Amino acid sequence: DADVTQTPRNRITKTGKRIMLECSQTKGHDRMYWYRQDPGLGLQLIYYSFDVKDINKGEISDGYSVSRQAQAKFSLSLESAIPNQTALYFCATARAGTDTQYFGPGTRLTVL
Amino acid sequence: AQSVTQLDSQVPVFEEAPVELRCNYSSSVSVYLFWYVQYPNQGLQLLLKYLSGSTLVKGINGFEAEFNKSQTSFHLRKPSVHISDTAEYFCAVSNNNDMRFGAGTRLTVKP
Numbered sequence: 501d502a503d504v505t506q507t508p509r510n511r512i513t514k515t516g517k518r519i520m521l522e523c524s525q526t527k528g529h530d531r532m533y534w535y536r537q538d539p540g541l542g543l544q545l546i547y548y549s550f551d552v553k554d555i556n557k558g559e560i561s562d563g564y565s566v567s568r569q570a571q572a573k574f575s576l577s578l579e580s581a582i583p584n585q586t587a588l589y590f591c592a593t594a595r596a597g598t599d600t601q602y603f604g605p606g607t608r609l610t611v612l
Numbered sequence: 613a614q615s616v617t618q619l620d621s622q623v624p625v626f627e628e629a630p631v632e633l634r635c636n637y638s639s640s641v642s643v644y645l646f647w648y649v650q651y652p653n654q655g656l657q658l659l660l661k662y663l664s665g666s667t668l669v670k671g672i673n674g675f676e677a678e679f680n681k682s683q684t685s686f687h688l689r690k691p692s693v694h695i696s697d698t699a700e701y702f703c704a705v706s707n708n709n710d711m712r713f714g715a716g717t718r719l720t721v722k723p
Binding site (some may be wrong): 541 | 644646661663707708709
């Protein structure tokens with residue numbers, strides 16, 4: 501079984517809809533991250549969490565929110581999706597005290 | 613904050629040829645350096661990392677990278693590539709869990 505899983509893997513939605521992307525991990529890591537990937541831009545950090553009670557904004561948090569329901573679960577929400585949020589979204593985890601991040605398989609989101 | 617520049621957006625090479633993917637970084641503090649690989653329709657997989665010690669780092673699939681502090685570079689090399697190495701490669705720099713990625717280099721290996 502994969503250590504970091506993301507659901508759904510693909511989603512097509514319409515402008516204005518609320519969308520939730522979920523991430524679960526079995527690695528036992530404290531730290532979790534959400535990134536988006538756009539062609540030619542690499543990965544940009546949206547939000548990160550160092551433990552269940554800790555949530556921090558990343559480089560591009562506007563239009564997004566997150567929830568850390570448990571150590572193993574970190575959800576990303578788009579309250580009102582817009583077309584320029586069409587991208588590939590990745591969840592990642594890291595053990596506290598280390599900088600090495602481990603990535604999920606990604607969710608491809610299309611906003612029409 | 614630190615930043616990363618990957619100097620080539622695309623690198624086409626023939627099978628069994630050597631390849632070098634270039635990465636330069638900028639930071640005012642000590643950082644850790646990483647290379648990740650992304651195969652089509654998959655997530656990022658850690659290829660190798662430099663945390664400290666020997667500046668020549670060996671990774672999976674025959675790749676290696678050399679940390680050069682004076683040139684602020686962390687170039688990725690492989691002496692002989694395979695078709696299966698076709699993928700996107702990302703260089704990343706991290707300090708205190710703040711990881712920044714380059715824009716990526718698409719390596720295409722031709723038969």
